[in-house]
Amino acid sequence: MTTEKLLIPDKEAAQLLSIGRSTFWREVKAGNLPQPVRIGGATRWRLADLRRSFESPATVPTTAPGGEAPVPETAKG
Numbered sequence: 890m891t892t893e894k895l896l897i898p899d900k901e902a903a904q905l906l907s908i909g910r911s912t913f914w915r916e917v918k919a920g921n922l923p924q925p926v927r928i929g930g931a932t933r934w935r936l937a938d939l940r941r942s943f944e945s946p947a948t949v950p951t952t953a954p955g956g957e958a959p960v961p962e963t964a965k966g
Contacts, residue, residue, distance in 0.1 A: 896926060896933035905939060 897905070903913035906922075916922045923938035 894936060896928075897936055897939075898931075898933055899925075902934045902939060 899910055899913055902922075903910045906913065908916075913922065917924065922942055923934060925932045925934050927933075
């Protein structure tokens with residue numbers, strides 16, 4: 890019998906999302922990913938919260954990197 894983890898560390902969460910740890914933390918601090926749960930000295934993420942974040946619609950940035958206005962989807966080639 891195998892059991893699924895309920896809580897995972899930042900390294901596993903970043904791997905789950907196929908991003909680096911620094912990018913993962915940046916997205917957490919920006920509010921684009923769920924906040925962690927702190928248990929004693931450990932910082933973990935609820936797997937269910939991360940999965941829910943996949944299901945919710947992505948936020949559209951108001952500006953593109955570099956401060957330029959984003960290109961509307963209809964204008965893209």
